[in-house]
Amino acid sequence: MLKFYRNAVIGSVGLIVASIFVCYIGFAKSQLTASLFPARDAGFFWKSAIEPVEPKGRTQLLLKNETGNVEYDFFLDPDRLFPYVHYSIYFADAIQSTRQVDLTDYSAVSFKIICDPKNVLQFVLFSFDDKVTDLDNLVTRRVSSVAFSCHQDWNKVTIALDDLDTPQWWLSKYGFEYSERGYRLDKTMGFAWVNSLQSPVNISSNVKITDVKLHGSEPRYIYIASALCSCAWVAFLVWQFRRYLRLLTIELKARVKQDQPLIAYKKLSIGPQKDKEKDALLRYMATQYTDPDLSLESAMAALGINRNKINDILKEELGLTFVAYLNKLRLTEAARLLADDSEINVSEIAYSVGYNNVPYFNKLFKQEYGCTPKTFKTLCHAEHSA
Numbered sequence: 001m002l003k004f005y006r007n008a009v010i011g012s013v014g015l016i017v018a019s020i021f022v023c024y025i026g027f028a029k030s031q032l033t034a035s036l037f038p039a040r041d042a043g044f045f046w047k048s049a050i051e052p053v054e055p056k057g058r059t060q061l062l063l064k065n066e067t068g069n070v071e072y073d074f075f076l077d078p079d080r081l082f083p084y085v086h087y088s089i090y091f092a093d094a095i096q097s098t099r100q101v102d103l104t105d106y107s108a109v110s111f112k113i114i115c116d117p118k119n120v121l122q123f124v125l126f127s128f129d130d131k132v133t134d135l136d137n138l139v140t141r142r143v144s145s146v147a148f149s150c151h152q153d154w155n156k157v158t159i160a161l162d163d164l165d166t167p168q169w170w171l172s173k174y175g176f177e178y179s180e181r182g183y184r185l186d187k188t189m190g191f192a193w194v195n196s197l198q199s200p201v202n203i204s205s206n207v208k209i210t211d212v213k214l215h216g217s218e219p220r221y222i223y224i225a226s227a228l229c230s231c232a233w234v235a236f237l238v239w240q241f242r243r244y245l246r247l248l249t250i251e252l253k254a255r256v257k258q259d260q261p262l263i264a265y266k267k268l269s270i271g272p273q274k275d276k277e278k279d280a281l282l283r284y285m286a287t288q289y290t291d292p293d294l295s296l297e298s299a300m301a302a303l304g305i306n307r308n309k310i311n312d313i314l315k316e317e318l319g320l321t322f323v324a325y326l327n328k329l330r331l332t333e334a335a336r337l338l339a340d341d342s343e344i345n346v347s348e349i350a351y352s353v354g355y356n357n358v359p360y361f362n363k364l365f366k367q368e369y370g371c372t373p374k375t376f377k378t379l380c381h382a383e384h385s386a
Contacts, residue, residue, distance in 0.1 A: 026222050034106070109213070119207070284302060
């Protein structure tokens with residue numbers, strides 16, 4: 001059994017390593033990342049736009065660069081009410097000048113940004129609204145936004161795509177209730193970086209943006225990896241359990257076979273005439289052990305041998321005390337009967353080998369063989385039926 005336990009530990013460690021590897025692969029495969037800028041994922045072709053295209057009063061946006069970094073300067077006219085500028089990207093392809101993209105597999109967008117001076121900008125998601133959006137008039141796109149701070153050092157901003165909010169001015173403009181702030185990620189039309197009411201006015205501001213990415217997950221790969229690991233562990237445990245039962249059965253039968261000579265008195269290592277007391281004691285116990293009333297006192301009375309002599313003989317011959325040897329004889333015979341007869345019940349066997357107390361018999365049997373009599377019988381006869 002020691003070899004079994006060693007191999008089981010080695011197999012478990014190997015399976016743990018394999019499970020970790022499979023789960024890592026599943027997790028890695030489940031993580032979706034799409035780059036929009038400066039690298040461009042093939043599934044997300046887009047074009048850029050600025051607002052205003054021409055200055056409105058002194059409010060203007062000047063696009064300076066779109067290679068490596070998107071860089072633009074803007075100026076907000078303090079004399080205009082709610083001056084507005086933005087840099088936007090909108091999805092398109094070779095056929096459609098505007099396209100709706102399904103982003104339901106993505107949960108967040110991230111980008112690196114720097115602002116000089118410090119600024120508070122808004123990230124805006126444009127989506128198609130079934131009630132009001134006209135593809136020939138992009139002003140009717142639903143606007144959903146969230147504000148973020150922008151500093152004079154590069155910092156990464158991550159925005160959850162389900163954490164945006166449709167502003168009240170848009171809802172009011174198109175006759176929606178203020179509670180109707182939801183938007184459709186499956187019909188996303190583009191993104192924009194927009195000034196806010198806290199953006200500095202009457203001063204030139206510079207913005208640089210890079211490393212724009214979408215992030216999401218595809219949980220089916222995690223489910224597949226989990227299922228594979230679970231199946232592998234179930235199969236491994238079933239296999240190990242069956243091996244354990246098979247080896248345990250072999251070991252128990254070997255124990256029974258090894259102990260059988262104790263029942264056959266003539267196989268004990270004594271000469272018939274060499275020691276009459278030893279011969280008489282061993283013969284007596286080998287023939288009388290099934291008597292439930294057999295005890296050290298009854299043996300002393302029947303053989304005329306004192307207590308110390310009986311224990312000395314058994315210690316010298318078998319290394320056991322009287323009670324230990326008596327239990328050994330009874331349990332060995334019980335194991336033989338359990339292995340030979342699949343119909344006999346445990347109580348019958350307990351009584352037949354000299355035990356009137358069945359729970360006590362079960363306890364001694366488990367101490368001797370490492371399992372209950374019922375389990376022992378099941379193991380022995382399961383192997384025969386297999």
